[in-house]
Amino acid sequence: MSYFDAASAAPLHPVARQALSASLDEGWADPARLHREGRRARLLLDAAREAAAEAVGCRPDELVFTPSGTHAVHAGVAGALAGRRRAGRHLIVSAVEHSSVLHAAETHEADGGSVTRVAVDRSGAVDPSAYAAALREDTALACLQSANHEVGTEQPVAAVAENCRAAGVPLLVDAAQSLGWGRVAGDWSLLAASAHKWGGPPGVGLLVVRKGVRFAPQGPSDDRESGRAPGFENLPAIVAAVASLRAVRAEAAEEAARLRELTDRIRARVPAVVPDVEVVGDPVRRLPGIVTFSCLYVDGETLLHELDRAGFSVSSGSSCTSSTLIPSHVLKAMGVLSEGNVRVSLPPGTPAEDVERFLRVLPDAVAAVRERLGAPAAARTAPESGTDLVVDATGRRCPIPVIELAKVIGDVPVGGTVRVLSDDEAARLDIPAWCEMRGQEYVGEEPADRGTAYVVRRVS
């Protein structure tokens, strides 16, 4: 079995496991107590904080441990917004942030604040000038991830931080995906991260608030973690998390080069071995271990199960794999195909043979799903003439609307149109993406009796 979903959660690093075991013996007591068990716990906590601060590149008193990366983001956004309340209530985020950031932004909006979501290009990156343009007099905080969790694209954090600094606006960086690989460059103000992404145990996040940043923790608080993260410290997990961070950092340069070569193989060879595939995300400025592609005419959930049976655990941003039936907001913001989406995220230590085997298995897995769904085999020659067509795919889920479109496009004369009726939200993303991939013209959408009509003009 090959586990290729490190971006969701990585198995516990052996060093973390040792540290966890040792600190369950030494660090279970309350570090706020005066007795020897408490003092011992306090020493362990202080040492963990110093080591974590060294890895992040901050002062120990700027760093607190939280119960998760999500808690770090929620506490960081709320505290920074409240601390800058006098400046205003405007928040800037990118459109491709982790859901924890977007949920915090939604809560802020529901509470009367305003939010600007900065768009990304087709590679998933923001433009620093777009962040600069979003800055307003009343901007209290800007948030930007160091790298994207679904497609691996690195963001221009240093340039955005410089723009924010010039405007006197703090920048919160969600470094969840990158902190195991190295420090976040640039003059950021707040940083959040999550230990189980770098081989630490679950239950530990980091929140860093630079000295001088106005910060007012929200909600009930206590004396622990500088009043920024209430509740009994999860000390054994904290110690293990920091041990793991140091261990993965020690191997980071070498392992990054190795994984980058492996993901380069996938990026290059998937389009060669699987027809009708779009590899997404920046090919160069990206995390070493993540590669994401989407397969036309494929249902993401079925493909995941097919790959699972073949021994590969991957993830997907397709709508058919989520409980909400909404395709990944990241793929949507990038304007790329979401159907048949596969994210491969390699854990450190992944053997090259596993990647080779994945590349051997993938074509058959995709073909099997396509065959089952009755996907079209190849494009036909355009007929000399014919009328405009309507395809009714209402009541049918992704990727059926696109499959139906592909089936009839051959019957449409060049210059003619086909109207695809669909009530699946994914069609709004996947039909334009299909047009882009196929060189056909996406005309636009119109309301229909049931769902929406997506109009496509045959160009070639």
Added chain:
Amino acid sequence: MSYFDAASAAPLHPVARQALSASLDEGWADPARLHREGRRARLLLDAAREAAAEAVGCRPDELVFTPSGTHAVHAGVAGALAGRRRAGRHLIVSAVEHSSVLHAAETHEADGGSVTRVAVDRSGAVDPSAYAAALREDTALACLQSANHEVGTEQPVAAVAENCRAAGVPLLVDAAQSLGWGRVAGDWSLLAASAHKWGGPPGVGLLVVRKGVRFAPQGPSDDRESGRAPGFENLPAIVAAVASLRAVRAEAAEEAARLRELTDRIRARVPAVVPDVEVVGDPVRRLPGIVTFSCLYVDGETLLHELDRAGFSVSSGSSCTSSTLIPSHVLKAMGVLSEGNVRVSLPPGTPAEDVERFLRVLPDAVAAVRERLGAPAAARTAPESGTDLVVDATGRRCPIPVIELAKVIGDVPVGGTVRVLSDDEAARLDIPAWCEMRGQEYVGEEPADRGTAYVVRRVS
């Protein structure tokens, strides 16, 4: 070394340790994912939820796991208040709740809500009729602990729950100290608990919201834990926590009887072997493992260090052991002496010999502290006549003001008064408590040039 601070944190139960180790292998993946590691994690999470629900006595879908007991309380109070916003914004708590409940109440007040803090008697218990009297038309929620964390007194939860139910007000029970011993009786609506109190690892709390209770989670949320506890589930710790709960429950009846006998020994023998001691908390309706007493003329921090040197780890609610210099709000609400306070909380499995050794060591430890502080040895006979006295103890910390009072009381004629000037907040609690213990009359306090004058009349 004997660890007698189980009420702060208990060492990891051996069963929890095994479960943690196994679930680090099996349960590190994201339970929201479709691949086999994710499905395996989901199965473990579902099984843990069922077992926890069985132990609590609720439905599995009423129970979510939180990162700590504190998070469970904060989320429970905020969600229940918001869910009942239409009823009003009045919150009832007891004066002796855990700080997490009191902090949540303070946040509610700062946000414009109103709070009634129900007083307790000298044993630390609330009167159900006082809770009933506090209920108002606009009461949204009432909170009551199952048992007190500092003195072990059990609260009349079932009777209070009945009153609340009759008024249509939900009752949230903080069961942190008692859940390891058994289910909470009565028709409560919400329940919070903390795994590291029952020998589980830190990083796990429980929040139970009964079906039919109006509940609106506050702050940013996500799909996890029914939208009531955002962030990646700490699954290995959850599995370990539930394994520990089942294990301690299996031994609970027998171990409760054994620890109760041991704490009864302490309750009975401490006043016999140490002069000027007040044992606090209900002698009968109490947790099996907790006993708390206060020693006149003793500085809590010094006594803790003295006992630590003698091999005993205990806790204290004295102001001199906290960073805030405010004596325990529990002792204050009970109106008992706070100086020289010692909480002994025995972990399951404590050998009787350890308790016997503690009883042998304690008298010398207390005597050593008293000698160092120059505490009075014995009361003198009252002089025939004399003027009213003033003792200036300003600038001096607990227990010096009481020691100075005790030194001069012999110089005051019966019927005469002594005014103790003090600027230490603990004096407000400890001087009346001393009068109660010594059979002298506490007249009251008056503002003074520096600090406050506490007036005591010699009666005998």
